[in-house]
Amino acid sequence: MTDVATPDSNSWPDERSAPAPQDDQVDDTSAEPDTAWRTRRTLDAEATDETVLGAWLGAGLDDAAPDADALPTPAEPVDWRTLSADDARTEWQSLDTFVRWLRTTYGLPPAILPPLWHRHPELVWELSALHTHWLACYEPGSSGSGPIAWHADFADARERLREWVSTSGTHADRDRPTRISTWPGEPPTPSGEERPILDRDADFAAFVEADVQARHSTHEAVHPVDTPIAQRHAPGGS
Structure with missing residues (x-):
């Protein structure tokens, strides 16, 4: 089974289809993602070429430790349960940009990457x-085998996404x-009603705003696993 969908089946609601490239145009879908979703990368190319390299070489020559602020900061996982309101807004936008790039670059169908993920x-x-x-x-200084390792893991991730989407x-x-299944002794969990998707972008914007406001109102350092991120009900739903 192929993961690549036809153009007609791969558009999200209220989204314009991308025009097909002309014969004299270069297909640039393999280009790397927009840098907007690289918000957690704290080192730019100039710092890598000059500051960091100089710090590393200097440390090797005079046995002095390199400046900690000049060293690359590795990518860190996001714990959505503990994000502050401001951090959550940033991470939502960053993840959404990445997901959009992922979908269009690899032609992922809704069976793997649905609009209301x-x-x-x-x-x-x-x-x-x-x-x-x-x-x-893809961080500067990463192993040259990193990209192929990512693609291998991406293949596994697609299978998990396909399974979860089919049951979600x-x-x-x-x-x-x-x-969510109810365990013995637990109160029933509301199943929620199915609703049509009319405008994906508007839904995402409303969802993020509700999530950010919920984090502002709770003022908790650690959010329980069932709020607010695990609650994906439609606006006004219970």
Whole structure:
């Protein structure tokens, strides 16, 4: 089974289809993602070429430790349960940009990457891990074998995404919250109603704003696993 969808089946609701490239145009889909989602990279190219290299060479020559501020900061995983409101807003935008690049670059169909992935925590955690893994593999100074390792792990991630999407209840044109089984002694978990997806971008913006406001209002250092990120109900839902 191939992961590549036809152009007609690979558009999200209220999204314009990209025009097909002309014969004299270069297909640039293999270019690396927009740098907007590299917000957790704290070292730019100039610092890598000059400051860091100089610090490393200097340390080797005079046995002095390099400046800690000049060393690259490795990509770190995102714990969505503990993010502050401001950090959450930044990470949501960063992850969304990465997911958009991932979908269009690799032609991922809704069966693997649906429009409302942000409302399903199992998809959020998987995609966030894939994002961090990409950053680690493509950081300056990373191993040359990093990219091929990322693609190998990406193949495994696609299979997990496909399985979760098939049981989550989300589709290209409609969505419902992922159903959670009730254990003995627990109160029933509301299943949530299926609803059509009319405008994916508007839904994402509303979702992020609600998540940020929830984090502001709780003022907790560590959020319980069931709030707010694990609650992916539609606005107004219970």
